[in-house]
Amino acid sequence: MNGHRAPPDKSKSRQKSRKKSAAGIPAVISTTKHAITKMGIINSIKTLKMVNQKEGFDCPGCAWPDPDDERTKFEFCENGAKAVADEAMKKKVNPKFFSKYSISELSKKSDYWLNKQGRLTNPMFKAENSDYYKEINWNDAFEMIGKQLKDLNSPNEAIFYTSGRTSNEAAFLYQLFARTFGTNNLPDCSNMCHESSGAGLTETIGIGKGTVTLDDFNNASLIVVMGQNPGTNHPRMLSALESNKKNGGKIIHVNPLPEAGLVRFKHPQDYMKLSLKSTKLADLHLPVKINGDIALMKGIGKYLLDEKRKGNYIFDEDFISEKTTNFEDYIKSLDETDWDLITASSGIKKDLIETAGKFFLESDSIIICWAMGLTQHVNGVDNVKETVNLLLQGGHIGRSGAGVCPVRGHSNVQGDRTMGIWEKPKERFLNSLERRFNFKPPVEHGYDTVSSIKAMNKGKIKIFIGLGGNFISATPDTDFTASAIRKLDLSVQISTKLNRSHLVTGKSALILPCLGRTEIDLINGKEQFVTVENSMGFVHSSRGNLKPASKSLKSEPYIIANIAKNAISIENSIRWDNLVSNYDNIRNVIEDCIEGFENFNERIKNNSGFYLPNPPKDSKSFSTKNGKANFSVNEIPDNKNPEGYLTMMTIRSHDQYNTTIYGLDDRYRGIKGNRYVVLMNDDDINELGLKINQIVRIISDHDGENRFVDGFKIMSYDIPKGCVATYFPEANPLVPINHVALKSNTPASKSIPVRFEPLT
Numbered sequence: 129m130n131g132h133r134a135p136p137d138k139s140k141s142r143q144k145s146r147k148k149s150a151a152g153i154p155a156v157i158s159t160t161k162h163a164i165t166k167m168g169i170i171n172s173i174k175t176l177k178m179v180n181q182k183e184g185f186d187c188p189g190c191a192w193p194d195p196d197d198e199r200t201k202f203e204f205c206e207n208g209a210k211a212v213a214d215e216a217m218k219k220k221v222n223p224k225f226f227s228k229y230s231i232s233e234l235s236k237k238s239d240y241w242l243n244k245q246g247r248l249t250n251p252m253f254k255a256e257n258s259d260y261y262k263e264i265n266w267n268d269a270f271e272m273i274g275k276q277l278k279d280l281n282s283p284n285e286a287i288f289y290t291s292g293r294t295s296n297e298a299a300f301l302y303q304l305f306a307r308t309f310g311t312n313n314l315p316d317c318s319n320m321c322h323e324s325s326g327a328g329l330t331e332t333i334g335i336g337k338g339t340v341t342l343d344d345f346n347n348a349s350l351i352v353v354m355g356q357n358p359g360t361n362h363p364r365m366l367s368a369l370e371s372n373k374k375n376g377g378k379i380i381h382v383n384p385l386p387e388a389g390l391v392r393f394k395h396p397q398d399y400m401k402l403s404l405k406s407t408k409l410a411d412l413h414l415p416v417k418i419n420g421d422i423a424l425m426k427g428i429g430k431y432l433l434d435e436k437r438k439g440n441y442i443f444d445e446d447f448i449s450e451k452t453t454n455f456e457d458y459i460k461s462l463d464e465t466d467w468d469l470i471t472a473s474s475g476i477k478k479d480l481i482e483t484a485g486k487f488f489l490e491s492d493s494i495i496i497c498w499a500m501g502l503t504q505h506v507n508g509v510d511n512v513k514e515t516v517n518l519l520l521q522g523g524h525i526g527r528s529g530a531g532v533c534p535v536r537g538h539s540n541v542q543g544d545r546t547m548g549i550w551e552k553p554k555e556r557f558l559n560s561l562e563r564r565f566n567f568k569p570p571v572e573h574g575y576d577t578v579s580s581i582k583a584m585n586k587g588k589i590k591i592f593i594g595l596g597g598n599f600i601s602a603t604p605d606t607d608f609t610a611s612a613i614r615k616l617d618l619s620v621q622i623s624t625k626l627n628r629s630h631l632v633t634g635k636s637a638l639i640l641p642c643l644g645r646t647e648i649d650l651i652n653g654k655e656q657f658v659t660v661e662n663s664m665g666f667v668h669s670s671r672g673n674l675k676p677a678s679k680s681l682k683s684e685p686y687i688i689a690n691i692a693k694n695a696i697s698i699e700n701s702i703r704w705d706n707l708v709s710n711y712d713n714i715r716n717v718i719e720d721c722i723e724g725f726e727n728f729n730e731r732i733k734n735n736s737g738f739y740l741p742n743p744p745k746d747s748k749s750f751s752t753k754n755g756k757a758n759f760s761v762n763e764i765p766d767n768k769n770p771e772g773y774l775t776m777m778t779i780r781s782h783d784q785y786n787t788t789i790y791g792l793d794d795r796y797r798g799i800k801g802n803r804y805v806v807l808m809n810d811d812d813i814n815e816l817g818l819k820i821n822q823i824v825r826i827i828s829d830h831d832g833e834n835r836f837v838d839g840f841k842i843m844s845y846d847i848p849k850g851c852v853a854t855y856f857p858e859a860n861p862l863v864p865i866n867h868v869a870l871k872s873n874t875p876a877s878k879s880i881p882v883r884f885e886p887l888t
């Protein structure tokens with residue numbers, strides 16, 4: 129299929145029984161195996177002991193926070209170690225590699241194979257009509273990009289994508305460059321991730337971020353984990369959940385799948401303890417149907433309302449009357465929603481919903497956490513707003529042990545937004561750039577990820593620059609996106625590892641290899657460090673300690689500054705060279721432009737970091753349009769399937785980091801050696817006349833168009849009837865470009881109606 133769809137690996141697949149607990153000795157073995165094979169023993173020890181330490185580097189694995197005070201020696205998890213080993217691996221993808229393999233040959237390799245080849249070492253250029261990348265020197269690359277950017281008819285013909293590993297310093301420079309160049313075309317991975325959280329929270333509580341800290345996890349009487357698989361994607365969160373349990377808290381897990389980490393958890397990340405004891409985490413698992421969450425939350429709300437009328441419960445009336453609006457409408461909507469709809473849509477029986485309601489009734493401090501299971505739906509924004517309703521009724525915002533917790537993905541995705549990576553910048557932010565740098569930033573909104581793809585496909589975009597990430601594989605509708613990218617004149621990827629976005633390119637293409645988190649960043653003989661913001665609004669430093677994978681690597685800030693210097697002809701007050709000669713200079717201008725960064729350099733060097741202001745948390749104040757926290761009325765979406773269709777969610781395995789495939793197993797789910805699988809309920813397998821292990825075509829019909837993928841194997845799994853799961857990115861060709869969340873435009877990659885045709 130022209131190389132933009134990942135071909136499968138030739139490997140024997142097996143299905144074993146599901147694991148009931150997460151971490152434990154298998155995690156230690158897996159950590160050691162990945163670390164030593166990729167980094168060697170010495171580098172493994174040297175590297176892993178610096179992960180998430182105050183003097184070390186921020187784990188590139190996820191955005192889960194580190195403890196504010198005491199840290200253990202081993203502040204990482206199995207999957208963090210995999211992410212670190214993957215970056216610090218010894219193998220190299222150098223010019224010799226690129227002379228050996230043509231782009232067409234590389235396109236036939238699987239994602240797993242591509243990633244395994246090692247670190248990119250030199251800048252490479254693919255000329256128009258050539259099937260090979262050839263080495264290019266840095267200055268020529270910068271001049272080429274600069275010239276082509278200058279030649280555009282409008283700055284809006286360029287797109288500047290960001291993936292969430294980028295540091296605050298690089299992100300700030302990148303958006304500053306895009307805006308001095310003249311465009312707000314700054315799509316990012318957040319558009320596919322927590323955009324629905326940002327939209328829903330801004331509308332209801334006036335800030336697009338969570339309102340809890342790690343300490344709140346210790347105090348909460350109830351933690352609800354919805355649409356999230358922390359055992360795989362945020363393993364260190366399990367320690368926080370464990371400590372909550374030790375303090376007497378309760379946990380509810382809302383997920384179509386019984387994800388291992390929430391069932392039982394064996395010993396925290398302190399790998400030296402190797403204790404064999406495991407803790408049961410979730411007190412209650414609600415196996416909700418895909419996209420049945422609004423119904424479930426309304427059910428809990430309705431139960432609380434009934435109990436209130438019986439005199440068994442009280443809403444937080446002072447909080448509601450002083451701080452919120454729309455409560456009556458919310459109550460009315462609960463009265464108008466009948467139980468039949470609630471149970472049909474959620475797939476959860478009334479008595480189980482009441483059990484969950486009882487947990488709410490008995491809890492005086494509640495946290496609701498969520499990730500992609502809530503955001504990647506057509507009604508993703510409403511999902512988030514409904515979690516806010518459930519918290520506001522009991523006053524669970526701005527109280528110790530309570531609040532909203534959208535658990536972020538990439539390790540600095542939240543910081544990138546704070547730094548202005550956004551296609552819809554606020555006027556206030558643009559004004560501060562104007563004041564500080566004396567230029568008129570563009571006010572017209574730019575393209576987000578989905579609208580970028582559409583604009584590229586219409587031929588409106590000539591140049592794409594990706595600061596990290598893997599655009600072709602992460603985005604929906606792979607065939608459509610590939611044809612969009614191929615219309616570009618030039619695509620530029622600033623990357624650490626080889627991926628499919630280096631193979632699906634514009635007419636000409638550049639790979640600019642950069643330093644990773646783990647590496648020493650030396651500028652003018654002086655070691656630099658960068659900063660990041662974690663999922664809980666805490667800003668701290670990150671400093672690599674390894675010798676860079678190649679002498680030719682440059683840092684992201686250096687690369688951006690040099691592109692900017694070559695692309696911007698008008699003289700303005702921005703001295704790019706000076707900014708990157710010492711990153712303190714970048715931090716000084718961040719301080720001048722962004723609230724909450726007062727005395728940035730001083731605070732980052734003298735303390736372990738600092739929290740950014742968070743008005744709902746700090747003072748129960750809400751900077752929404754009306755100054756109040758807003759209850760909302762969210763309709764229960766229709767999640768029934770037409771005859772012959774099931775609803776598909778695309779999820780992550782235990783052996784991947786987004787589009788980076790570390791291995792072919794999904795240990796906790798008992799799947800070995802194959803990513804081309806469909807997890808299906810036994811009743812559906814029978815009713816559709818399919819068989820376990822049968823190979824099928826999966827078809828997604830949308831608005832009269834159909835998309836399909838072949839070669840997927842049916843696996844029997846404990847998943848609600850009507851629902852199936854496949855892995856991202858293999859199933860991305862099935863996600864229609866127009867199947868997006870309302871308001872946030874996030875691809876609805878967790879609820880795609882699909883049908884099946886047997887191929888064997």
Ligand SMILES: Nc1nc2c(c(=O)[nH]1)N[C@H]1C(S)=C(S)[C@@H](COP(=O)(O)OP(=O)(O)OC[C@H]3O[C@@H](n4cnc5c(=O)[nH]c(N)nc54)[C@H](O)[C@@H]3O)O[C@H]1N2
Binds near residue numbers: 418499537538777782
């Ligand atoms: N090791 C590792 N860590 C990662 C990543 C990785 O790929 N690998 N990715 C990072 C990134 S960028 C992100 S955004 C996060 C992602 O973290 P997660 O959101 O945990 O990742 P997904 O695998 O997409 O899992 C979604 C979960 O939601 C459930 N789900 C799907 N649909 C629904 C629904 O309708 N309702 C409910 N209640 N649940 C549903 C699925 O069963 C699954 O458990 O992880 C980050 N951390």
Ligand SMILES: Nc1nc2c(c(=O)[nH]1)N[C@H]1C(S)=C(S)[C@@H](COP(=O)(O)OP(=O)(O)OC[C@H]3O[C@@H](n4cnc5c(=O)[nH]c(N)nc54)[C@H](O)[C@@H]3O)O[C@H]1N2
Binds near residue numbers: 290603642
């Ligand atoms: N169907 C479906 N699609 C999805 C999702 C889903 O659940 N289902 N999830 C969505 C989500 S939540 C997200 S966040 C996106 C992820 O989208 P992206 O962020 O675009 O993708 P990644 O796979 O994280 O990017 C991996 C690449 O980043 C580069 N890289 C790694 N570290 C660095 C670094 O330090 N610097 C630089 N410059 N480059 C680096 C490497 O070359 C690597 O190959 O995918 C989205 N797509």
Ligand SMILES: [Mo]
Binds near residue numbers: 317321538
């Ligand atoms: Mo994400």
